[in-house]
Amino acid sequence: METRVWHYDGRSGQRRMPAIVPGADERYFTLHGDDADPGPYAFADLEPHGTSHHERAFGLKGRPGWRITFMEFPPSEIAVQLPKPARYGKWIDRFGLWRSIGVLAVLAILTVGFTLKLPPLIARLIPKSVEQRMGRLMVGNLGTYACSTREGNAALKALGARLRQDGDVTIRVVHAPMVNAVAFPGGQVVLFDGLIQNAASPDEVAGVLGHELGHVAHHDGMESLVRQYGLKLLLGGFGSNISGYGNALLNARYSRKAEAGADGYAIGRLQAADISPLPTAALFARLAQQDKEPGNAGLLLNYLSSHPLSSSRERTFKESARAGATYRPALDAAQWQALRTMCGDSPSR
Amino acid sequence: MEHESERGAFEFTGSWREYAPIAFTNLLLTMVTLGLYSFWARTRTRRYLWSQTRFIDDRLEWTGTGRELFLGSLLVMLLVLVPIAALNLLAGGLVLQGSTIGRIVGVLLFPLSYGFLFALGGLAIFRALRYRLSRTYWHGIRGGSDAQGFRYALSYVGHSLVGSFVFGLLVPWAMISMWNERWNAMSFGPYPFRSGALTNGLMRRYLPFYLVPLMTVILAVLLAYAVGLKAADGQPNPLFVIGGGIVLYLLFAGLLGLVGLSYYAAYFRQGINNLTLGHLEFEFTARTMDWLKLTLGNAALVVCTLGVGAAFVSYRNWAFFVRHLRAYGMLDAEQFTQSTTPAPRQGEGLFDSLDMGAF
Numbered sequence: 119m120e121t122r123v124w125h126y127d128g129r130s131g132q133r134r135m136p137a138i139v140p141g142a143d144e145r146y147f148t149l150h151g152d153d154a155d156p157g158p159y160a161f162a163d164l165e166p167h168g169t170s171h172h173e174r175a176f177g178l179k180g181r182p183g184w185r186i187t188f189m190e191f192p193p194s195e196i197a198v199q200l201p202k203p204a205r206y207g208k209w210i211d212r213f214g215l216w217r218s219i220g221v222l223a224v225l226a227i228l229t230v231g232f233t234l235k236l237p238p239l240i241a242r243l244i245p246k247s248v249e250q251r252m253g254r255l256m257v258g259n260l261g262t263y264a265c266s267t268r269e270g271n272a273a274l275k276a277l278g279a280r281l282r283q284d285g286d287v288t289i290r291v292v293h294a295p296m297v298n299a300v301a302f303p304g305g306q307v308v309l310f311d312g313l314i315q316n317a318a319s320p321d322e323v324a325g326v327l328g329h330e331l332g333h334v335a336h337h338d339g340m341e342s343l344v345r346q347y348g349l350k351l352l353l354g355g356f357g358s359n360i361s362g363y364g365n366a367l368l369n370a371r372y373s374r375k376a377e378a379g380a381d382g383y384a385i386g387r388l389q390a391a392d393i394s395p396l397p398t399a400a401l402f403a404r405l406a407q408q409d410k411e412p413g414n415a416g417l418l419l420n421y422l423s424s425h426p427l428s429s430s431r432e433r434t435f436k437e438s439a440r441a442g443a444t445y446r447p448a449l450d451a452a453q454w455q456a457l458r459t460m461c462g463d464s465p466s467r
Numbered sequence: 468m469e470h471e472s473e474r475g476a477f478e479f480t481g482s483w484r485e486y487a488p489i490a491f492t493n494l495l496l497t498m499v500t501l502g503l504y505s506f507w508a509r510t511r512t513r514r515y516l517w518s519q520t521r522f523i524d525d526r527l528e529w530t531g532t533g534r535e536l537f538l539g540s541l542l543v544m545l546l547v548l549v550p551i552a553a554l555n556l557l558a559g560g561l562v563l564q565g566s567t568i569g570r571i572v573g574v575l576l577f578p579l580s581y582g583f584l585f586a587l588g589g590l591a592i593f594r595a596l597r598y599r600l601s602r603t604y605w606h607g608i609r610g611g612s613d614a615q616g617f618r619y620a621l622s623y624v625g626h627s628l629v630g631s632f633v634f635g636l637l638v639p640w641a642m643i644s645m646w647n648e649r650w651n652a653m654s655f656g657p658y659p660f661r662s663g664a665l666t667n668g669l670m671r672r673y674l675p676f677y678l679v680p681l682m683t684v685i686l687a688v689l690l691a692y693a694v695g696l697k698a699a700d701g702q703p704n705p706l707f708v709i710g711g712g713i714v715l716y717l718l719f720a721g722l723l724g725l726v727g728l729s730y731y732a733a734y735f736r737q738g739i740n741n742l743t744l745g746h747l748e749f750e751f752t753a754r755t756m757d758w759l760k761l762t763l764g765n766a767a768l769v770v771c772t773l774g775v776g777a778a779f780v781s782y783r784n785w786a787f788f789v790r791h792l793r794a795y796g797m798l799d800a801e802q803f804t805q806s807t808t809p810a811p812r813q814g815e816g817l818f819d820s821l822d823m824g825a826f
Contacts, residue, residue, distance in 0.1 A: 126607025131656065131803030133525070133606060167528065175528070182530075183607035183805055206492060207507045207533060215492065222499035229501060 121192055125154055128183025138186065140195055147196070149186075166203035176200065241340035246304070249340060250286070253304030257290070260308055264290045270460030273453035277320065280391045280448055281328050284335075289327070293461040297405065299326050301333035303340045311461040317401065320457065324391075324448035325384055325398025325435070332383025338376045381431060385438045394445035399435035476794035479786050481519035483779065489515055490778035506540065507533030509781075516785045522605055523798070530609075531602035547587060554580050582624065589623025590616050593649055594811070600653055601810050606800065610655035611808030622648055634677075639669040639734070646738045657804045658745035664737045672730040679726060683719045690715065728762065729755040739792070750793040761787050 120137040127134070136154035140147050146158040163179040164186075174192070178184040192200065205211050210218045270291070278289055287305035295312040302308065307330045309323070317323045333339060372380075388395050449457065493508035510533040517529035558576035593616035600610030623645060630641030643664050650662035694707045732755045739751035753761075765783055768776035 128607045129805050131606035131608045131798075131800045133800065167530070177530075182810070183604060183609060185528075185604075185607050206496065206511070207504075210496070219495055219499050222496070226499050226501050 121188070121196065123149075124185070124187040124189065125149060125152075126183060126185045127155060128178075128181050128185070138192075138196065140199075144195070144199065147199075161199035161201075164201055166201050168203050174200070174203075237344040238337070238341045240344045241337045244340060246286075249337075250304030253302040253306035253339075256302045257306045257308060260292050260294075261290065263293045265293050265311065265461035267456065267460050269453075269456035273449055273457040274460075276453055277324060277327065277449055277457070280393065281324060281331060281387045282390065283331060287331065287334055291457070291460050299330050301330040301339050303337075303343070305334050307331065307334060314458055314460075316405075318404075319397050320447055320449035320454045321393050321397035321445075322401040323457070324393050325388060325395065325401065328384030328387040329380045331387065332380030333372070333376070335383055336376065336379050338372055338380065341376070342372060377431070378434075381434055385435065389438065389440075391448070392444065392446050393448045395435045395438045399432045402432045402435070476523050477789050477792045478521040479519060479789040480521060481516060481782070481786065483782065485519075486512075486515060486779070486782050490782070494775070494778050503537075504533075506536035509533070509536060512781055516782065517603065520785075520789050522794070525606055528604040529602060530604055531598070551580055551584060585627065586620045586624050589627075589645075590620040592623070592645075593619040593652070596649060596653060598811050600655065601806075601808065605655075606803065607805075608656040608803055609806050609810075610653065611806050611810065612653045613808050614652045616652075619645075619648060619652065639666050639673045639730075642734060643669065643737065646734075650738075650742055654806060654808060655744055656806055657802065661743045662738070662741055664741040667737070669730070669733055669737060672726075672733045675726045676723070676730070679719065679722045682722075683715060686718070687711075687715055724762075725755075725759070728758045732758045743796075745796075745798065747794050747796040747798055750795070751791050752793060753787065753791040757787070757791065 125134045134152040134154045136149040136151045148157040164176040167177050168175040175187040289307045291309050294310045296310045297312045297316050298310045300308045496504040513529040517527040520527045558573045597612040626641040630638045647662045650660045653660045690711045736751050739749050742749045
């Protein structure tokens with residue numbers, strides 16, 4: 119029985135209906151009748167083009183537009199020679215759809231996981247000198263508002279020493295009413311005077327400072343910048359948008375994990391220095407309370423919004439207090455007074 | 468010999484049940500490959516849609532591949548988007564550096580890079596059409612273009628500039644001119660496309676664009692006056708003000724959308740009704756109402772399925788296109804010889820990266 123196929127030769131749009139005849143060498147076939155170019159053609163040169171299950175169309179390698187289309191299922195001696203049509207794509211067809219999806223899904227999860235882990239990795243890869251220069255540039259403008267008295271500086275130094283600050287960390291008090299503290303890259307820690315005026319004891323300031331030192335130790339500032347600005351940070355030369363970066367850090371919302379890490383660091387430092395964590399817990403509670411009172415909202419919102427306060431955080435500090443431990447104040451009365459009056463006698467707010 | 472029959476030269480024979488397995492496996496594979504499969508997904512979709520589209524006595528065939536779409540995208544990223552990003556960063560750096568010359572150069576670089584991006588948009592439109600025609604086979608014959616599209620890109624920038632003059636009144640003229648220029652550069656088999664669309668009747672559909680904002684302002688003033696009268700103590704109820712604002716906004720957006728659809732429907736009819744290929748003439752029959760149904764249907768499909776239905780949007784668009792497309796005239800198969808245009812090697816990467824897709 120003859121097998122007729124629809125045939126286009128790719129040169130003219132004329133449709134022919136020749137018979138397809140397998141050759142003596144079973145790897146080849148010829149087209150007979152209806153003015154078709156008889157060939158011979160190699161089965162191996164056929165490219166599947168068919169899309170529906172009741173029609174099988176094939177092209178020929180190197181002959182765009184050349185087509186044969188079987189109108190019914192071809193006889194078995196031809197069918198076995200025909201290439202299988204691709205369905206989802208070469209690799210996926212070979213591997214199986216569901217198996218491919220499974221493997222690809224695992225790969226996708228790994229890729230996403232790795233991408234999420236990338237910012238801390240990149241942040242740690244940035245050279246220390248670059249990070250320090252960046253930090254100094256960011257503090258830049260704020261630095262001109264830095265308060266400095268001999269006694270105040272000495273008190274700040276003493277507080278840092280109690281918390282065993284690293285040599286690379288610079289702590290400044292800035293004359294601004296915000297109840298806030300920031301850790302810029304390169305160990306540039308800024309305490310706002312508003313925070314010191316709001317504190318009831320030096321232990322509270324020590325807790326906040328410990329928290330910021332934790333951010334410094336964990337490179338959280340740099341990581342947050344990498345997260346927000348990505349490659350732009352590295353490509354653009356950080357000189358171009360330094361004030362933007364500074365603002366971003368001032369309003370940074372660190373991840374819950376970063377906050378918990380910094381809290382843990384602060385608690386560790388407080389403990390090592392025999393400073394009670396209870397005042398810090400009280401500060402958190404008081405800030406939350408004051409925030410509810412009308413009139414204070416704008417002032418306190420800043421610190422609370424950038425450091426999401428939850429009762430669990432307050433509790434962590436509370437629970438870290440050891441019964442029977444002998445705590446010493448972070449600063450003596452004279453030092454505390456010097457710190458509070460660093461930015462002038464009149465409170466800045 | 469092949470004459471347009473009573474049932475129409477074009478027919479779409481697909482069914483969404485047949486398409487669903489393609490759509491869902493595409494969706495799944497695209498998700499687990501983080502979007503990489505979308506190039507192959509698009510190819511599978513087109514292969515199905517084209518194969519279910521009959522023209523006269525045979526079906527269309529899509530011969531594009533996912534690999535060429537993918538490589539095209541990569542190439543565009545490397546050759547176009549990365550340099551542009553670098554240029555923008557450089558310009559930003561120069562501006563902030565502070566030296567006068569640096570600042571001037573930096574400021575000049577910004578509009579230059581945007582102008583370049585705009586020209587790329589024109590190039591992308593041209594090349595996407597050329598690519599699609601070159602990958603569409605019928606009777607073993609394909610389409611294409613001898614032009615590269617660079618001249619079109621320049622013309623696109625010029626027409627867009629002129630179109631924006633006089634409060635944008637020349638936009639319809641610019642759009643129709645570009646349609647003609649684009650199609651007149653295309654061919655299928657031995658025949659060039661010829662397009663002689665005019666702006667006839669388009670202005671009538673375009674002018675309401677200016678009317679809608681004006682009407683909204685008048686309505687807002689009237690509404691404010693009415694609310695003011697209602698409030699005895701001179702303090703209007705804030706609920707009325709907010710509610711009125713929302714109603715006005717929805718009215719504004721809805722009316723603007725309707726005007727846009729009515730204009731686009733006329734533009735598309737004008738474009739296709741004046742298109743010929745050899746002795747074939749084309750007609751597009753979709754009216755504003757049909758476009759409205761398509762748009763609302765697509766929106767409902769996406770919203771009601773929480774986005775999963777988006778996989779069917781290209782199916783609906785294509786079916787809509789084919790069902791409203793008519794052709795009249797004769798085509799002689801003997802003379803219908805293979806296209807001599809060069810086949811572009813890469814896909815529509817540029818078109819994709821600038822986010823201009825439809826099917």
